Every structure is written in C-alpha cells, then in structure tokens.
Amino acid sequence: MTELIKTKLSDSKAARWTALIVVSFTMMCGYFLTDCMAPLEDMLTKDLGWTSTEYGFFTGAYGYFNVFLFMLILGGIILDKKGIRFTGTFSCLLMVAGAAIKCYAVSPLFLAQGHLWGFSYQVLLACLGFATFGVGVETAGITVSKVIVKWFNGHELALAMGLQVATARIGTAMALSLSLPIARYFHNNVAMPVLFGLVLLCIGTISFLVYNVMDRKLDASIEPTQGETEESFRLADITNIITNKGFWLIAILCVLFYSGVFPFLKFATKMMIYKYGISEGLAGTIPSLLPYGTILLTPLFGSIYDRVGKGASLMVLGSFMLIIVHLLFAMPLLNVWWFATIVMIVLGVAFSLVPSAMWPSVPKIIPQHQLGTAYALIFYVQNIGLSLVPMLIGWVIDKYSKTTLPDGTLTYNYTIPMLVFTSFGVLALIVSLMLKAEDKKKGYGLEKANIKS
Numbered sequence: 001m002t003e004l005i006k007t008k009l010s011d012s013k014a015a016r017w018t019a020l021i022v023v024s025f026t027m028m029c030g031y032f033l034t035d036c037m038a039p040l041e042d043m044l045t046k047d048l049g050w051t052s053t054e055y056g057f058f059t060g061a062y063g064y065f066n067v068f069l070f071m072l073i074l075g076g077i078i079l080d081k082k083g084i085r086f087t088g089t090f091s092c093l094l095m096v097a098g099a100a101i102k103c104y105a106v107s108p109l110f111l112a113q114g115h116l117w118g119f120s121y122q123v124l125l126a127c128l129g130f131a132t133f134g135v136g137v138e139t140a141g142i143t144v145s146k147v148i149v150k151w152f153n154g155h156e157l158a159l160a161m162g163l164q165v166a167t168a169r170i171g172t173a174m175a176l177s178l179s180l181p182i183a184r185y186f187h188n189n190v191a192m193p194v195l196f197g198l199v200l201l202c203i204g205t206i207s208f209l210v211y212n213v214m215d216r217k218l219d220a221s222i223e224p225t226q227g228e229t230e231e232s233f234r235l236a237d238i239t240n241i242i243t244n245k246g247f248w249l250i251a252i253l254c255v256l257f258y259s260g261v262f263p264f265l266k267f268a269t270k271m272m273i274y275k276y277g278i279s280e281g282l283a284g285t286i287p288s289l290l291p292y293g294t295i296l297l298t299p300l301f302g303s304i305y306d307r308v309g310k311g312a313s314l315m316v317l318g319s320f321m322l323i324i325v326h327l328l329f330a331m332p333l334l335n336v337w338w339f340a341t342i343v344m345i346v347l348g349v350a351f352s353l354v355p356s357a358m359w360p361s362v363p364k365i366i367p368q369h370q371l372g373t374a375y376a377l378i379f380y381v382q383n384i385g386l387s388l389v390p391m392l393i394g395w396v397i398d399k400y401s402k403t404t405l406p407d408g409t410l411t412y413n414y415t416i417p418m419l420v421f422t423s424f425g426v427l428a429l430i431v432s433l434m435l436k437a438e439d440k441k442k443g444y445g446l447e448k449a450n451i452k453s
Helices: 002-006 013-035 038-047 052-068 071-082 084-105 121-152 157-185 191-222 237-242 245-259 262-274 285-307 311-330 337-365 368-401 415-442
Strands: 402-404 410-412
Touching: 013 084, 013 121, 013 157, 013 191, 038 052, 038 157, 038 262, 052 071, 052 121, 052 262, 052 368, 071 084, 071 121, 071 368, 084 121, 084 191, 121 157, 121 191, 121 337, 121 368, 157 191, 157 262, 157 285, 157 337, 237 245, 237 368, 245 262, 245 311, 245 337, 245 368, 245 415, 262 285, 262 337, 262 368, 262 410, 262 415, 285 311, 285 337, 311 337, 311 415, 337 368, 368 402, 368 415
Parallel strands: none
Antiparallel strands: 402 410
C-alpha cells in the first residue's frame, strides 16, 4: 500500500505546482473581468450618464443569480456530483458568455434607449451579462479551491491557496491599473477593457482544458489506492454542513470581511479623485496597490500557516486592521496622495492575512467529499454581501455624499460610506474572535500547522 501511495501523481512536486499554475491563470483572467469596470465609474457617469445608484446596482449584479436563484449552491452540488472537469469547463463557458453580453451592452453597438424599473436598458443588459459571468467565475472559484485541496492536501495547502489568491489578485491589479488607460486610448470607449478581458478569458478557458488532462491523469494514479477514493456526496450531507457552527463562523467572517474590501475597491478610484485630488489618469493606481501587495504577502502568510499554524489568530489580526484602514479613510484629514497610498498598503496586508488563513481552514472543519458544497455555501453567503453592499454604498453616496456646487460641478464627501465599511470590519473582528474560541473548544486545529510530518 505504501508503494502505491508513493506513485500518486500529486506526490510529485512538479506535477502539483504545474496544476496550480494552470488553474490559477484561469482565475487570474476571470478576476480581470470582475474588476475591469471599477476604474471606469467616473467615465460611466460622465459619458454614459449612469448614476452612482445605477453603478452600484450594476456592480451588485455580480451576485444576483448566485444569491437569488441559488446558482452557486447548485454549482457546488454539481461539483461534488459531476466532478472537477465537467464543472470547471462549464463555468469557464459561462464566464465567456457573460463577459460577451456585458461587452456588447457598454459598447457603441448597443443603441437601445429607454428605462425599465428605474434603470436604463443599457444598465440592465450589462447587469444580465455581469450576473451570468458571476455564476461562472464563482463556480470556477469553488472548483479551483477543490482542485487545490485535491493536489495539496497533506502538502503545502495554505501556501498553494495563497499563491492561487495572489495570482487572481494580479488580474484585479491589472484591471484597476490598465482599464482606464485602455478606455482612454480608444477614445473613452468603456467596452475596450471588457473586450481585452474577454480575450484573456478565452485563453484562460483553454488553460483549464489543459488542466483537465492533468486531472484525468491524477485520478488514474489514485485508482489503485481504493482507500483514498472520495466518498460519494449525498444531498443529506448539506444538513451536516449547515449544522456545523464552525462552518457558519467561517462563512459569516467571509461575507463581512470581503464586504469591507471588494465593494470598496469598486468605489475607490472615484474616491481617489474627489477626496485625495488625484488625477483621473492615475486614480486607479493607488487602489491597484492593494492586490499587488497581496501577490507577495498572501503566499507568505499562507506559508506561515502551513509551517507554524496560528490560522485563527491571523484572521483576528486582519479583521482588526480592516477597521483601522476604513476609519483612516473616513477621517477628513490628510487628504493627500501619499497618505492614501500608505493606508491602501495597510489594507493590502489585512487582505492578505484573512484569506491566507480562512480558505485553508475550511478542510479542517468540513470532510473532503463535502468540500465543493461547503465552499459553494460560503461563496453564496459572500455573494449576498457582494450583491447588496455595492447597492447600499451607491445609494449612500447619491443620498448623503454627493453635493452640487454653485457652478454646477459635483463633489463628493466619503465619510459616511467609509463608516459603513468600518462597521463591516467591527463585525468581522467579533466573528473572528468567536471562531478562535470555537476552534479552542472543538479542536479543529486552526492554530496548528498544515504540513504533516
């Protein structure tokens, strides 16, 4: 039996790291599409006539199908029933289809005029595309999480997850720093960054098809060791997941923490323009520092978790830092570019601490044959925040932050929106402390190292 285990493909460092690189590239392409319109908010307002409320509604559309149609939970069940190859390929195709719809909606080719439910036809079609894309990219995310557990369980699991997150953040950083220059180069055509991302996504889909070959070879290498085959997933297992207190603490921490980061990034570029006086051409550069910083720090903290442990403590520290960051952004002082840069770097550290510990902690709480559904349920809860928080922030900005000056120009005060984000940090800190206490009580091992000797 020992000899059979040694022949398993995932025991090869070269094989498992190659698999990680391939699927991480796919997610990087997806994350570029996720955030490529974040730096274009001011352009959408000025050139296409969108309001902050409409922009918030569009941004929240990312999770509408996932949340209200339960598509993400369905995706997790399909993942556990049909496997990685089928689910990953299907999610890539959904991403491509959604991105294509969104690209058409904001392009000059879309000429339909009119409003429905208080939103323009253009906004609604863009929302349809983004919602479809959101189903694909979130399902791809849970698929890739299960891929990493499959290849790295008992090895460098947190480091691998950290590197995958870091690679995905490259896509976010590229979106924040490149989208506005691309749009301006093509005469303020907001569809061009989306088209660029669509081309990237097609390449990413091909990359996942390459991974499918590796996955099939891994399954073939596992077959002789029948003791290691996964148990088949049963719908009744959902009950086991949702009655697990540790699972819910992870899920709630996820939605609170990410609600204080991802929606913030959607509005950060415009805040840099109106609060810190940064030119439109450079305003996306400072928010892009956040994902660039996580590229190095997330794998570093993941490696610490693998070798030393302290996963629950890392989540507590990251949540506390989130509070400090948003309080500093809320204060009406030091409205200069260098202060915004320092605070954004601190947010990048916080954004590295929590995910590097949170995602590798799930397999310590949930059995592997239920992981696809468990990740799907966590992503589902997260999508509630990603859907509703941008709508809330857009409404708050239109209601309380926007002021028309006597000369007719608009100005914005971001104190109240940033206090809303601060409240998410406070709640995340409370939940992370509860998770640490639950780990001590139940012995999940969140404070223990991941690498088995």
